[in-house]
Amino acid sequence: MDARVGTVVEGGQRVLNNQQSQIGTVSQLLAGGLAGAFGKTCTAPLSRLTILFQVQGMHFDVGHVAALSKPSLLYEAQRIVNEEGFRAFWKGNLVTIAHRLPYSAVNFYTYECYKNLLHSVLGENHRTKTSSDIFVHFVSGGMSGMTAASTLYPLDLVRTRLAAQRNVIYYKGISHAFSTISREEGFFGMYRGLGATLLGVGPSIALSFSVYESLRSSWKSHRPDDSTAMVSLACGSLSGIVSSTATFPLDLVRRRMQLEGVGGRPRVYNTSLFRTFGHIFRNEGIRGLYRGILPEYYKVVPGVGIVFMTYETLKTLLSSFLNR
Numbered sequence: 166m167d168a169r170v171g172t173v174v175e176g177g178q179r180v181l182n183n184q185q186s187q188i189g190t191v192s193q194l195l196a197g198g199l200a201g202a203f204g205k206t207c208t209a210p211l212s213r214l215t216i217l218f219q220v221q222g223m224h225f226d227v228g229h230v231a232a233l234s235k236p237s238l239l240y241e242a243q244r245i246v247n248e249e250g251f252r253a254f255w256k257g258n259l260v261t262i263a264h265r266l267p268y269s270a271v272n273f274y275t276y277e278c279y280k281n282l283l284h285s286v287l288g289e290n291h292r293t294k295t296s297s298d299i300f301v302h303f304v305s306g307g308m309s310g311m312t313a314a315s316t317l318y319p320l321d322l323v324r325t326r327l328a329a330q331r332n333v334i335y336y337k338g339i340s341h342a343f344s345t346i347s348r349e350e351g352f353f354g355m356y357r358g359l360g361a362t363l364l365g366v367g368p369s370i371a372l373s374f375s376v377y378e379s380l381r382s383s384w385k386s387h388r389p390d391d392s393t394a395m396v397s398l399a400c401g402s403l404s405g406i407v408s409s410t411a412t413f414p415l416d417l418v419r420r421r422m423q424l425e426g427v428g429g430r431p432r433v434y435n436t437s438l439f440r441t442f443g444h445i446f447r448n449e450g451i452r453g454l455y456r457g458i459l460p461e462y463y464k465v466v467p468g469v470g471i472v473f474m475t476y477e478t479l480k481t482l483l484s485s486f487l488n489r
Contacts, residue, residue, distance in 0.1 A: 193277055194270040196479035201269020202262045204472035209261065210254035211464035214241060216328045218457030219420045238460055257327030260339045264320035268313045273476060276309035276374060298382075302375040310370025311363050318362060319343070319355040325423045358422035361438050365415030369408045376404035377473060393481075397474040405469030409461055414454035418442050 205212065218241070245253050283301045314321070323342045326335075336342035346354050380400040384391065409416075418441050445453050 192483035197273030198266040198270035200475035201265040205265045208464040208468035209258045214460040215457045260324045272313040279305035302378040303371045306374030307367040307371030310366040314366040361419035369412040372408035397477045398470040401473030402470035405465035
């Protein structure tokens, strides 16, 4: 009798654990997806300005995108308003949201999965070591970033090309961009620049998560009563600055490789990632590799902070709601 009762109790516990695991998965996916979409929408104008400045040094254009006559952030913002209207700051934002919802969901969820996996592999003793924690956060962040980026890369490429258009509209929308790229460039055209993306996203997300987790842990240990949302906002903003500064040149190379050959125009680089990197460095110098970093900073400081703040807040709220 006791054995049967024990079996029933164990079975019930397993069911409860499975339900809690599923609830945790749902809350992480929803919180991650919504946080990413919200953060990107808030900073969409600066994202578009960053892309326009990144492709400025190219000798061909996408609807006359590359030749910014006056490389000034304020001038370009005024030009967009005057020539395209205020809504043009959110050009390509629909595909951004379509990309960012699943991307952030996969990113945050796989980060938690990789982190738990590494914790189990390393054992409980490492948790007291700060260096081990940083290693876990760094590796988990890098792997989650590459997983999400490779899974949803075609949407990122389409988003870049839509946002890079100015006066001449070559792509009329998301579906038209997909069909045009597939027809003119083939299946692998949808993955142009993937190598640069993975090399950039891996360390970028790794730095972002490891710096964020380290700063947040240190902050909470010294000031445990501070608002979780405000701590996440501040730590997320600082982590975004660090990761963007370290990986911006790779992001710039990625953008330019994504725009190669658009509209049948001649290819500027048509070569490997590292040769493209060298080409930009030789012709534009170190400043060329950081072209557009100013709007990137303006975007990253609130953007990454908003994402982490929204994620932590929504994860807590959704977990409470789903556990009812």
